[in-house]
Amino acid sequence: MANPNVRVRFCPSPTGNPHVGLVRTALFNWAFARHNGGTMVFRIEDTDAARDSEESYRQLLDSLRWLGLDWDEGPEAGGPHAPYRQSERMGIYAEIADRLLAAGRAYRCYCTTEELDARREAARAAGRPSGYDGQCRDLTDGQRAAYEAEGRAAIVRFRMPDEPITFTDLVRGELTFTPENVPDYGIVRANGAPLYTLVNPVDDALMEITHVLRGEDLLSSTPRQIALYQALIDLGVAKEIPAFGHLPYVMGEGNKKLSKRDPQSSLNLYRERGFLPEGLLNYLSLLGWSFSADQDVFSVAELVERFDIADVNANPARFDLKKAEAINADHIRRLDVAAFTAACEPWLTAPFANWEPERFDRTAWEAIAPYAQTRLTVLSDITANVDFLFRAEPVEDEASWAKAMKPGAAELLVTAREKLAAADWESPEALKEAVLAAGEAHGLKLGKAQAPVRVAVTGRTVGLPLFESLQILGAERTLARIDAALAGLAREAAAQDA
Ligand code: GLU
Ligand code: ZN
Numbered sequence: 001m002a003n004p005n006v007r008v009r010f011c012p013s014p015t016g017n018p019h020v021g022l023v024r025t026a027l028f029n030w031a032f033a034r035h036n037g038g039t040m041v042f043r044i045e046d047t048d049a050a051r052d053s054e055e056s057y058r059q060l061l062d063s064l065r066w067l068g069l070d071w072d073e074g075p076e077a078g079g080p081h082a083p084y085r086q087s088e089r090m091g092i093y094a095e096i097a098d099r100l101l102a103a104g105r106a107y108r109c110y111c112t113t114e115e116l117d118a119r120r121e122a123a124r125a126a127g128r129p130s131g132y133d134g135q136c137r138d139l140t141d142g143q144r145a146a147y148e149a150e151g152r153a154a155i156v157r158f159r160m161p162d163e164p165i166t167f168t169d170l171v172r173g174e175l176t177f178t179p180e181n182v183p184d185y186g187i188v189r190a191n192g193a194p195l196y197t198l199v200n201p202v203d204d205a206l207m208e209i210t211h212v213l214r215g216e217d218l219l220s221s222t223p224r225q226i227a228l229y230q231a232l233i234d235l236g237v238a239k240e241i242p243a244f245g246h247l248p249y250v251m252g253e254g255n256k257k258l259s260k261r262d263p264q265s266s267l268n269l270y271r272e273r274g275f276l277p278e279g280l281l282n283y284l285s286l287l288g289w290s291f292s293a294d295q296d297v298f299s300v301a302e303l304v305e306r307f308d309i310a311d312v313n314a315n316p317a318r319f320d321l322k323k324a325e326a327i328n329a330d331h332i333r334r335l336d337v338a339a340f341t342a343a344c345e346p347w348l349t350a351p352f353a354n355w356e357p358e359r360f361d362r363t364a365w366e367a368i369a370p371y372a373q374t375r376l377t378v379l380s381d382i383t384a385n386v387d388f389l390f391r392a393e394p395v396e397d398e399a400s401w402a403k404a405m406k407p408g409a410a411e412l413l414v415t416a417r418e419k420l421a422a423a424d425w426e427s428p429e430a431l432k433e434a435v436l437a438a439g440e441a442h443g444l445k446l447g448k449a450q451a452p453v454r455v456a457v458t459g460r461t462v463g464l465p466l467f468e469s470l471q472i473l474g475a476e477r478t479l480a481r482i483d484a485a486l487a488g489l490a491r492e493a494a495a496q497d498a
Pocket of ligand 1: 011045213214
């Protein structure tokens with residue numbers, strides 16, 4: 001059932017390039033919001049000036065727009081809870097930290113890193129829980145004054161409740177965390193800078209987020225956030241604890257977690273290779289979710305119609321590049337021809353095109369495009385498939401040449417040239433008959449006979465349907481290329497004899 005009160009958030013930190021895990025999180029939030037007719041909030045968690053960058057921020061916006069994942073509130077869109085960049089909300093966090101301190105829900109901790117390390121080691125050696133031991137929980141005014149007099153800096157630590165915390169994860173069901181496993185934790189650094197542990201739940205509360213959907217790596221922060229939320233409710237800042245759903249890990253090669261540093265996980269890579277946004281979204285939605293038992297290719301509209309967080313699987317998902325490509329190929333086939341030709345455009349111009357721009361021939365392109373559309377897995381493959389039409393000469397690919405120009409190739413090409421010259425160029429079928437007949441004359445099946453023709457004309461052993469390609473290239477240029485190949489073979493033979 002649709003629930004228009006749903007408010008989800010996508011709240012990345014602008015560090016590095018957008019990666020697959022991040023996009024999967026954005027997608028699941030977006031699909032859940034759109035499925036419910038709810039609200040998608042986009043917030044930028046840029047409180048770490050040392051790591052955050054403006055470039056990364058721009059890339060995030062650009063990537064979401066390319067994918068078509070729109071947001072109702074957030075950067076550039078605005079909204080009732082603006083600003084949506086945490087770097088512009090510092091005053092809010094300082095005030096809340098003060099209120100938590102005043103209410104005794106947080107306290108100043110004066111322990112130095114060395115002291116904390118030493119106590120952690122000792123606890124570990126004694127087999128006790130090694131998290132923060134609560135030493136500064138109940139300092140007297142005198143003790144506090146003494147520390148201050150020593151010139152010690154204090155962080156602000158949140159006081160966790162002494163009871164276990166239980167919640168029902170939307171993906172993993174009921175989970176309980178005991179106090180030993182969730183010690184008091186820092187929310188503001190000694191220099192006054194608020195930490196993720198504070199700003200993230202505070203903003204979720206202020207922005208009235210109802211569902212927190214995010215990666216499993218953040219599961220351990222959930223009991224802390226629930227406790228902080230409870231404190232915010234008691235202070236009158238928050239209304240209700242949101243529901244949490246933790247999306248499964250994505251595994252890469254060798255069953256290791258896909259890391260954002262893996263080249264396979266870079267969103268830009270997929271974009272540059274010519275994945276369609278809808279192809280990539282389709283594939284990413286299958287990382288932890290499934291559309292139905294017998295269908296894994298679907299449109300974004302179908303995804304939105306069906307998506308529910310309750311159907312997300314807790315088991316790790318495996319990133320399968322081959323499957324991603326196959327799904328993308330299906331989406332390429334689903335485009336109408338005009339959309340397909342338009343989508344290929346970037347790869348038919350600089351810096352990808354390997355021909356003089358003025359040689360591009362739109363009529364030839366439009367004639368060949370339908371044959372390409374059923375064969376590409378990624379759009380960037382288009383360049384190599386059609387360059388024979390736009391180059392003065394075919395590319396020189398030594399491996400293809402060596403493979404196709406075996407002994408007997410010259411004889412075959414001579415006959416093929418003769419038959420092609422006499423053929424009816426109005427019909428690809430007639431061109432096929434010509435090459436077939438040439439093959440027969442030399443005891444070769446069609447496959448073997450067409451290989452040298454293809455390499456002579458396109459430079460490559462693989463490509464689009466040959467006879468349609470020849471027809472679009474035209475008789476004159478086809479025959480001239482066969483002549484050029486024959487001349488090349490003659491030079492090779494002469495060099496060998498010498
Ligand atoms: N800024 C956090 C991150 O990128 C958000 C985590 C969350 O969704 O709570 O990891
Ligand atoms: Zn302390």
